[in-house]
Amino acid sequence: MNRFAEIVRRDIRLALRQGSDSIMVVTFFVLTVVLFPFGIGPEANILERVAPGVLLVTALLASMLSLDRLFQADYEDGSLELLVLTPTPLEVVVAAKVTAHWLTTGLPLLAAAPVLAVLLNLNSDGFSTLMLTMLIGTPVLSLIGAIGAALVLGARRGGVLLSLLILPLYVPVLIFSVGAIDAAIQGLPTKAYLLILGGMLVATLPLAPWAASAALRQALE
Amino acid sequence: MSDLGVPPPPDFSGSKLVCVRGGRVVFAALEFGVSAGEALVLLGPNGSGKSSLLRVLAGLLKPYSGTLAWQGQPVAENPEGHAHRTHYVGHHDAIKPVLSVAENVRFWARLHEPEAVTAGQRVDAALERFGLAHLAAIPGKMLSAGQKRRTNLARLLAAPSPLWLLDEPTTALDRKSIKVLEAVMAEHRAAGGIVVLSTHADIDLPGARELHLDGFAPSPELAEMFL
Numbered sequence: 001m002n003r004f005a006e007i008v009r010r011d012i013r014l015a016l017r018q019g020s021d022s023i024m025v026v027t028f029f030v031l032t033v034v035l036f037p038f039g040i041g042p043e044a045n046i047l048e049r050v051a052p053g054v055l056l057v058t059a060l061l062a063s064m065l066s067l068d069r070l071f072q073a074d075y076e077d078g079s080l081e082l083l084v085l086t087p088t089p090l091e092v093v094v095a096a097k098v099t100a101h102w103l104t105t106g107l108p109l110l111a112a113a114p115v116l117a118v119l120l121n122l123n124s125d126g127f128s129t130l131m132l133t134m135l136i137g138t139p140v141l142s143l144i145g146a147i148g149a150a151l152v153l154g155a156r157r158g159g160v161l162l163s164l165l166i167l168p169l170y171v172p173v174l175i176f177s178v179g180a181i182d183a184a185i186q187g188l189p190t191k192a193y194l195l196i197l198g199g200m201l202v203a204t205l206p207l208a209p210w211a212a213s214a215a216l217r218q219a220l221e
Numbered sequence: 222m223s224d225l226g227v228p229p230p231p232d233f234s235g236s237k238l239v240c241v242r243g244g245r246v247v248f249a250a251l252e253f254g255v256s257a258g259e260a261l262v263l264l265g266p267n268g269s270g271k272s273s274l275l276r277v278l279a280g281l282l283k284p285y286s287g288t289l290a291w292q293g294q295p296v297a298e299n300p301e302g303h304a305h306r307t308h309y310v311g312h313h314d315a316i317k318p319v320l321s322v323a324e325n326v327r328f329w330a331r332l333h334e335p336e337a338v339t340a341g342q343r344v345d346a347a348l349e350r351f352g353l354a355h356l357a358a359i360p361g362k363m364l365s366a367g368q369k370r371r372t373n374l375a376r377l378l379a380a381p382s383p384l385w386l387l388d389e390p391t392t393a394l395d396r397k398s399i400k401v402l403e404a405v406m407a408e409h410r411a412a413g414g415i416v417v418l419s420t421h422a423d424i425d426l427p428g429a430r431e432l433h434l435d436g437f438a439p440s441p442e443l444a445e446m447f448l
Contacts, residue, residue, distance in 0.1 A: 002331075003332055007332070081315070082309070087305035
């Protein structure tokens with residue numbers, strides 16, 4: 001557990017010192033969402049209708065942007081070899097790196113979401129559900145993304161390959177998140193959607209570090 | 222010692238090790254054994270499998286067949302225990318450009334030995350030993366290749382482990398730093414540690430055993446079996 005905290009602390013420190021990754025992710029999120037009113041016109045009712053989808057698709061793309069840095073930098077400078085040789089299961093190391101990734105990208109996205117929701121005129125009934133789905137959904141994005149990031153290590157043009165691998169796996173998160181927000185806006189119960197999202201989190205929490213560890217071992221062979 | 226009868230079995234040994242990389246047999250039927258206080262120098266031309274053997278010994282690479290044993294116990298049964306008693310220094314120095322020298326070493330030391338209360342003092346002593354004390358607060362990106370290598374080597378002293386696996390540790394080091402490394406390895410062995418290293422440079426390791434990897438090159442028939 002100490003080692004887990006040590007890796008999380010180190011990765012957050014690296015992210016804060018380098019700075020660019022978290023800021024880039026949030027800036028991408030904000031700029032892309034701002035583009036939509038320009039693209040589809042400023043009619044409030046149209047924006048209101050597309051707001052949940054736009055917010056979640058953009059958040060999902062933004063979170064994907066930073067994934068290729070998750071293991072790549074450690075792979076290039078040899079840190080990954082030493083992390084694999086840490087006297088603790090590799091799954092714990094991966095889980096720690098994913099946690100740090102979520103804290104430095106998922107959490108800033110979560111913080112920016114309500115402001116952008118106002119911009120898109122999201123119905124006020126949907127706000128709390130939006131935050132809740134993003135709170136459950138963004139860790140799932142980081143977890144699934146870790147598998148892809150580990151698989152493309154050492155590949156040329158890894159970033160493009162990564163999006164091809166990961167985007168199809170993000171679809172269920174998107175469907176149930178948007179479903180929950182739409183249900184909340186129409187005054188319908190959202191419990192079923194949130195439970196399914198929670199189920200995804202519970203399933204990926206052990207499975208994704210396990211799969212990513214296997215991919216990392218393969219990459220270092 | 223030999224007139225006392227059978228010598229004790231070596232602490233760290235490998236038997237019938239075969240390593241296959243990219244469909245090619247690198248070495249086959251490799252046997253070795255080192256005991257506490259001993260050093261093993263891997264010799265052989267480029268591509269003879271020195272780095273591959275060190276990666277196998279560290280647990281980064283699975284041998285195609287054969288077993289590694291530590292004090293009679295197969296290493297594969299307890300990979301975490303093996304990681305805990307091993308320090309591996311590879312070709313890369315694993316220095317983060319935005320962390321200071323002390324932060325870099327401290328991270329790896331804490332990761333290796335999270336319970337150690339004396340970790341801070343050990344890191345300072347390790348930096349002092351490798352002549353890095355005045356650079357402790359300098360970020361990794363400012364370091365020269367030799368300073369990076371010394372920072373990486375400081376890990377060896379910052380968190381103690383009995384087995385050191387060093388892949389060409391003298392790369393980029395100046396004469397003075399090589400002398401320091403020689404002294405550090407001598408102390409480690411005097412305290413019962415084991416050093417396995419590969420090198421092309423002259424390095425003074427009194428009484429070290431030598432392992433010539435070209436002696437374990439596969440026979441042509443065996444090499445073809447995997448093609």
